[in-house]
Each structure stands twice: as C-alpha cells, then as structure tokens.
Amino acid sequence: xxxxxxxxxxxxxxxxxxxxxxxxxxxxxxxxxxxxxxxxxxxxxxxxxxxxxxxxxxxxxxxxxxxxxxxxxxxxxxxxxxxxxxxxxxxxxxxxxxxxxxxxxxxxxxxxxxx
Amino acid sequence: xxxxxxxxxxxxxxxxxxxxxxxxxxxxxxxxxxxxxxxxxxxxxxxxxxxxxxxxxxxxxxxxxxxxxxxxxxxxxxxxxxxxxxxxxxxxxxxxxxxxxxxxxxxxxxxxxx
Numbered sequence: 001x002x003x004x005x006x007x008x009x010x011x012x013x014x015x016x017x018x019x020x021x022x023x024x025x026x027x028x029x030x031x032x033x034x035x036x037x038x039x040x041x042x043x044x045x046x047x048x049x050x051x052x053x054x055x056x057x058x059x060x061x062x063x064x065x066x067x068x069x070x071x072x073x074x075x076x077x078x079x080x081x082x083x084x085x086x087x088x089x090x091x092x093x094x095x096x097x098x099x100x101x102x103x104x105x106x107x108x109x110x111x112x113x114x115x
Numbered sequence: 116x117x118x119x120x121x122x123x124x125x126x127x128x129x130x131x132x133x134x135x136x137x138x139x140x141x142x143x144x145x146x147x148x149x150x151x152x153x154x155x156x157x158x159x160x161x162x163x164x165x166x167x168x169x170x171x172x173x174x175x176x177x178x179x180x181x182x183x184x185x186x187x188x189x190x191x192x193x194x195x196x197x198x199x200x201x202x203x204x205x206x207x208x209x210x211x212x213x214x215x216x217x218x219x220x221x222x223x224x225x226x227x228x229x
Contacts, residue, residue, distance in 0.1 A: 006157075043205055043207075046217055049217075089158065105158040108157050
C-alpha cells in the first residue's frame with residue numbers, strides 16, 4: 001500500500017554543517033511531494049514542494065529533488081543555521097483507499113542546530 | 116491576517132467529560148481537517164471536510180466527532196474522552212477541496228486526559 005518512510009531523528013548538527021534528511025515513499029503513479037516544517041510551539045507550514053519527476057523544490061536555502069527512479073525526496077541544505085531547528089515532515093500526496101488524495105505525513109525528523 | 120485559530124491551546128480534563136476543540140479559518144477555504152500528532156507516529160488524520168455539511172473519516176476517527184455547519188468553523192468533539200486521546204491536535208485548511216496539499220495549520224491544542 002501507499003506509505004512514506006522518513007529518516008528517524010533526532011538529528012543534531014553544528015551551525016554551517018550540511019544537512020540531509022532522507023524520505024522515500026511507496027505509491028502507484030507519481031504523487032506530488034512536499035516537505036512541511038514545524039517550529040517550536042507552532043503548527044506545521046509548507047516548506048517546499050515538487051509536483052513532477054526531476055522537479056526541484058526550494059525555499060529558505062532548503063532543496064529537495066523529485067527522484068522517481070528511487071521514489072525519494074530527500075531534503076538538503078548546504079549550511080544550516082540555529083533558526084533551522086525544527087521538526088521536518090515529508091508528505092507525499094497519496095491516494096487513500098477511498099480514491100481521494102490526501103497528504104500522508106512521515107513520522108517527522110527533529111533537527112537541532114548547535115551554535 | 117490569514118490564519119487558522121484553535122481553542123483552547125491547552126486542556127487538561129478527566130475521562131468521560133465531553134469536550135469540544137474549536138477551529139476557525141478566515142480564508143474562505145473549502146477543505147478542513149483534523150490531525151493528531153503523537154511521538155513516533157507523525158500526524159494522523161482524524162476527520163476531514165470537503166465543504167459545508169460534508170465530512171468524512173480519516174485514518175483514526177474512533178472516539179471523535181466533527182461538524183461543518185459553516186464554512187469557517189470545524190469543531191472537534193470528544194463525547195467521552197479517554198487517556199489514549201491524550202495528544203497534540205492540529206486543525207488545517209486548504210483552498211481547494213480536490214487538491215488538499217498546501218494546508219494551513221493552526222497552532223495546535225495540547226490535550227491531556229487523566
């Protein structure tokens with residue numbers, strides 16, 4: 001069935017380090033793919049998206065590329081900052097058992113950046 | 116300011132005492148949904164609504180009810196709360212009912228049932 005697998009955390013990095021958070025999914029077809037971010041004490045907000053194969057979503061220095069061959073959508077950032085400390089959720093738009101589409105959230109990866 | 120509001124933000128209650136968590140959005144969005152967030156499980160959808168008077172079960176609807184009498188409001192009702200409903204709850208909305216991806220989330224309601 002449809003599912004999403006996300007790298008488990010927590011992840012702790014030093015400021016200016018390179019970040020990768022892995023995300024893979026299983027689905028029929030080619031779903032739209034999203035990353036959401038949850039800052040401390042807040043609700044989730046959309047970080048970036050990609051709607052077709054080879055698309056690259058980007059925002060706030062983060063990037064993720066839609067890889068249909070590996071069914072992956074890994075999140076990357078070249079130089080993280082303390083303000084990037086948050087929980088990150090991979091969320092493909094998957095078809096439910098009833099045929100409608102809905103976001104299926106991964107378990108979330110908590111990222112902490114140390115100055 | 117476009118936003119989704121939830122009330123209360125924090126609630127401690129006892130088993131069996133009915134409660135309602137309110138959700139309101141000011142963006143005229145069609146689609147609204149409720150999620151619960153639990154450690155190691157991510158977000159799981161409880162109920163969703165495609166429009167006024169149209170609601171349907173999500174992945175974990177047991178023990179919850181919802182209503183959508185007006186477009187802006189989507190309250191979550193726990194008729195007889197139990198300790199396993201202790202969780203962080205989020206309401207979300209999006210403009211297009213047939214493309215529920217760019218969701219706007221409320222700030223969350225932390226519920227503790229003792």
